[in-house]
Amino acid sequence: MSLIDTYRAYRARPKAIRRTDLASQWQLMWWRFRKHRMAMLGMILLGLFGVCVLFPEPISPYAPFERNSKYVAGAPMMPHFFEADGTFHPRPFVYGVKSERDPVTLKLRHTRDETKIWEIAFFVKGDPYHLFGLIPLDIHLFGTREGFIHLFGTDFTGLDIFSRTIHACRVSLSVGLVGVLVSFVLGAAIGGAAGYFGGQFDNIVMRIIEFIRSIPTLPLWLALAAALPRDWGPLPTYLAVTAILALLGWTWLARTVRSKLLATRHEDFVLAAKLSGCSDSRIIRRHLLPSFMSYLIVDTSIAFPEILLAETSLSFLGLGLREPVESWGVLLYAAQSIRSVDQAPWLMIPGLFVIVAVLAFNFLGDGLRDAADPYSK
């Protein structure tokens, strides 16, 4: 009996097929990703942000420009389950508000009135709105039947910060999304061409990328954003800011695509495909692209917060988006005066959203990178 026969006899034994044996690369990635707790947390948070982007009107109790003249610069109102004397209230509630004028400064001061209890109701009728600009509705996720509720307080004009922050998700995250998508297309095309054609073209593209990357980003954004005409409306400004961020953001991806292309082009399995007679387009489609797609996705998820932060910084400095567009940066712009730091520190709550969103993207990118790396444990 030759060695081969022995081996065949050994292999002829029925052997259980493990689940991982039949799993594709993407399935393996997903299984590994699921084990990464922070990444899963990041994904859940981003899912919640996604819901906010799609349905800001029903989630927020008020319209973003609905003023509450009875509660100007009011502090955040906490929901409670227990009354002051300790009795349990099955329905969450907020305490009422007592407003009185300070006899010395004549300033209106709001204090908590523990005799009044405003119950929080779910799916209440409120300000009318059009869902997706089409469906007329007036149902809000939560609200109060009597009185009002401002979870994050109000600003100096009596606008509800919570509602505005939720509405701002749409612009802030969509700037990031569009910016990343445009950079993705530009970076993949330019980096791909540089890596594929190589030679002089590659050289020139790489020097241009180095030049762009060597310019300090913030002054460059400022200069470009300051060049936008002040009399442009909110929509053109929004598009222009997105375009500026995208046009400067493609360099990281172009580099990744190029280096991955150069690395995978010399993999044995690509040479094997060439030697079996595969055409160039088949090699690119079947072998090159799939092998670095996972890296691109990871890089994109890490680049997303950069664009988000860039938009926030620009708007915070008053050079990006402006009222009446709501973005987290625009909301923070309103929070930067000494008066707001002193009298209404809750105006800075949108900053927490920026931090949470950036962290969520970083966790997600971290988990994706670990999952995409076949050599990680």
Place this chain on the structure above:
Amino acid sequence: MSDLLTVSNLSVRYPSREKTGWGKPKSYVSAVDDVSFSIARGETLGLVGESGSGKTTLGLSVLRGVEPSAGRIQLTLPRGTLDVTALSSKELRRARRHFQMIFQDPYASLNPRMTVRDIISEPLIAQRGLGESLDRAMINARVVDIAQRCGLSRDQLRRFPHAFSGGQRQRIAIARALVLNPDLVVCDEPISALDVSIQAQILNLLAELQESLGLTYLFIAHDLAAVAYVCDRVAVMYLGQIVELGPTRSVYFTPKHPYTEALMSAVPEPDPDATLRPILLQGERPDPSNPPSGCRFHTRCRYATELCATAAPTLREVANGQFAACHYATELTLQGAQDLRERKDERVAV
């Protein structure tokens, strides 16, 4: 036996990394320099030599995996002679059904994102666009047939490469190379990345397949024992040139080139009592971009004379079917693989 592959005066030059101001390379490295040989149909030609001697480049350039810079490669097929060096890129893709390659590292040569079935069927699908009419059922039948010949079962075809061990992966790579029913297969160190226990299985599999499918192998290896086991003839390479070529037995036991002698002294003996007396070469391997004058081996050869430093020897027949590129090939008495070690029985006699 008729020759299947005839390689004449093949050279491969790589541009060096240093560039002149105009982006032109300053010098070229000759990885393969003026190499000629032929392989008969059904034969296995071994190609041995130290790392960097140009074995892999020679194997790749025969398949035009790297473009030869000079020389001719001809394939004699029943339908006529195919001049591989003259093919256009489209014709070359079509012609690839006649010659295939098995790679050294089965972990790198299989795309981790494709199932075994996709990997093995890829050459068929690639050829389908080139005038071959193959429907799904035919491709499937061919894939299952070749996979079973290579010792893979039908239900393993659904799996991905990561589910397999090194030896099994190499079986997949062999199946992929053979699915087009090629005439010539270049095996580039097909066993050196495998466990020793698996190496024999793969060698036996290659031998079995050669017999049943009538294959011709160019077998590149640095494992001299494995080469002795599977090869009919052996070519020894040093610094991009073939220094000796002949029947395995003659090359191993009566080498005619001093480099072969040194190489043969390194063949391990499966006898724990045998002691090796390796001939240690002096000095470093010369820089291939600036090879020594005359005989390329003279800087390290213990028999070298002044003639060797000036005149380059040509590959000439010194014994029946045995060629050597040495001025003193007929005069020197060199030791073969067996002479170079003390036999156990000799020691017992002492």
